[in-house]
Amino acid sequence: MGFIYWIVVGLIAGWLAGQVMKGGGYGVVVDIILGILGGIVGGFVFGLLGLHAGGLIGEIVVAFAGAVILVWVARKVKKA
Numbered sequence: 700m701g702f703i704y705w706i707v708v709g710l711i712a713g714w715l716a717g718q719v720m721k722g723g724g725y726g727v728v729v730d731i732i733l734g735i736l737g738g739i740v741g742g743f744v745f746g747l748l749g750l751h752a753g754g755l756i757g758e759i760v761v762a763f764a765g766a767v768i769l770v771w772v773a774r775k776v777k778k779a
Contacts, residue, residue: 705738706735708738708755708759709732709735709762710727710730710731710734711759711762712733712734712737712738712759712765712766713725713730713731713734713737713762713766714730714734715759715763715766716730716734716763716766716767716769716770717730717733717770720767720771720774733769733770735762736766736769737763737764737765737766737767737768738758738761738765738766739765740765741761741762741764742765744765744768745764
């Protein structure tokens with residue numbers, strides 16, 4: 700159940716990040732990967748700020764924030 704749970708959270712967070720950032724998503728697989736990696740980045744950033752999210756919605760928000768950060772950094776690196 701844990702692996703499928705993270706896939707679902709990653710898919711939702713990655714898709715949301717793709718919709719919010721200009722240019723749309725990158726496709727289902729990359730959106731899932733961005734969402735899962737975004738969960739790691741978001742968890743680190745939220746931890747530094749002393750914030751902790753609980754439950755499905757909280758984890759999606761954290762993963763979404765991290766995915767947005769990842770998309771932003773990737774686009775900055777791509778332009779350089």
